[in-house]
Amino acid sequence: MRKIFTVLGIVAVSAIASAQTTVLTDNFNYTGTLISNGWVSHSGTAGQLTADGTKVNLVAGNSEDANKAFSSPYAVSTTGISKADYSATINVANATGLTTSGDYFLMFIVTAGTSPGNFNGRLYIKGSTTGYTLGVLNNGAGTPAPNPTYGTEIPYGTPANITVTYTIDNSANPATNTATLQINSQPLLTNNLGTGAAPATLGGVAIRQAGNTTSGTGNVSISNLVARVYANGSLAVADFGKEKSLFVKNTFVKNNEIVFGADAKDVKVYNMFGQIVKTASVKADGTLNVADLAKGNYIVTGTVNNQAISQKILKD
Numbered sequence: 425m426r427k428i429f430t431v432l433g434i435v436a437v438s439a440i441a442s443a444q445t446t447v448l449t450d451n452f453n454y455t456g457t458l459i460s461n462g463w464v465s466h467s468g469t470a471g472q473l474t475a476d477g478t479k480v481n482l483v484a485g486n487s488e489d490a491n492k493a494f495s496s497p498y499a500v501s502t503t504g505i506s507k508a509d510y511s512a513t514i515n516v517a518n519a520t521g522l523t524t525s526g527d528y529f530l531m532f533i534v535t536a537g538t539s540p541g542n543f544n545g546r547l548y549i550k551g552s553t554t555g556y557t558l559g560v561l562n563n564g565a566g567t568p569a570p571n572p573t574y575g576t577e578i579p580y581g582t583p584a585n586i587t588v589t590y591t592i593d594n595s596a597n598p599a600t601n602t603a604t605l606q607i608n609s610q611p612l613l614t615n616n617l618g619t620g621a622a623p624a625t626l627g628g629v630a631i632r633q634a635g636n637t638t639s640g641t642g643n644v645s646i647s648n649l650v651a652r653v654y655a656n657g658s659l660a661v662a663d664f665g666k667e668k669s670l671f672v673k674n675t676f677v678k679n680n681e682i683v684f685g686a687d688a689k690d691v692k693v694y695n696m697f698g699q700i701v702k703t704a705s706v707k708a709d710g711t712l713n714v715a716d717l718a719k720g721n722y723i724v725t726g727t728v729n730n731q732a733i734s735q736k737i738l739k740d
Contacts, residue, residue: 443655444655445653446651447496455475462492464492464537465490467487467488467632468633473488473631484640484643488633491629491630491631494627494628497535497627500592501592501594502624504595506594507653510588510629511651512649513584513586514547514645515583516645521641522640523550523639523642524550526548526549528572530629531545532651534625536628540628541623542623544620545590546563549641555580556577556580559574560588562616563620563621564620566617570618575610578608588604602616612721628651671684671686671728671735676737681712682714682737685708686708686729687707688733689726690726691705691706691724692725702714706726723736724737
């Protein structure tokens with residue numbers, strides 16, 4: 425039986441990690457307003473969003489929304505597959521001002537500046553008396569209003585390392601656009617419930633403050649913000665056959681060993697910043713020790729039977 429994998433699961437794509445380009449980085453290693461440090465206010469009271477040297481702080485009841493441009497706009501393929509992602513560290517100290525029903529505060533924009541266009545790959549937040557919960561929505565629109573997909577609750581004061589990935593597949597009929605959210609080592613969340621049209625470009629990332637002092641986006645900190653885009657193209661599908669099994673047999677790695685189902689050359693393990701953290705050549709049923717790697721998501725690439733293969737893994 426042929427093994428078919430989708431773009432949202434296991435895919436084979438040449439140089440998936442090396443094809444990425446970092447288009448935005450902000451460590452908020454400055455003090456003062458964001459609009460004095462490369463951001464543009466597009467809604468609300470300008471100058472409310474400020475950094476403290478390590479992070480930007482959203483404040484319950486404030487209204488400023490601001491965006492920062494990519495180093496260059498990302499043109500979405502009209503016939504193929506396009507992908508962008510952003511990662512950050514989120515933290516919430518307490519429930520003050522945090523909605524219990526959910527609202528979004530971080531996302532991609534179409535055009536940087538005072539008219540950013542539709543929001544895509546939206547990161548949501550809601551709170552309870554004991555902790556906060558993060559979710560994702562691919563875009564917007566829809567009747568009734570689309571619902572984000574949420575993860576599990578995180579205790580207040582506990583940081584969450586997140587990666588939101590937004591994929592537009594214009595090679596499909598009908599075309600699709602889907603967002604995924606990885607939160608620490610929680611299971612990957614996938615959402616395509618928004619029915620808005622996919623954008624023709626992505627131009628930057630925006631931060632949004634919404635609601636009021638008692639029910640809104642609350643007091644949220646964001647640090648280590650990075651956005652990446654990937655080379656457009658059609659992703660090839662891998663077929664190993666019965667005797668080869670999967671390239672990586674245990675995509676959920678619990679015992680510090682990646683187990684391979686096929687002979688593979690030039691194996692590389694990439695972290696979510698596109699950095700190579702391991703290299704190897706392996707045999708079928710061979711292993712690669714990753715005890716020295718932190719928990720989280722990685723991309724494993726290699727060459728099997730002269731074909732470039734990649735798989736996403738999660739180390740617990």
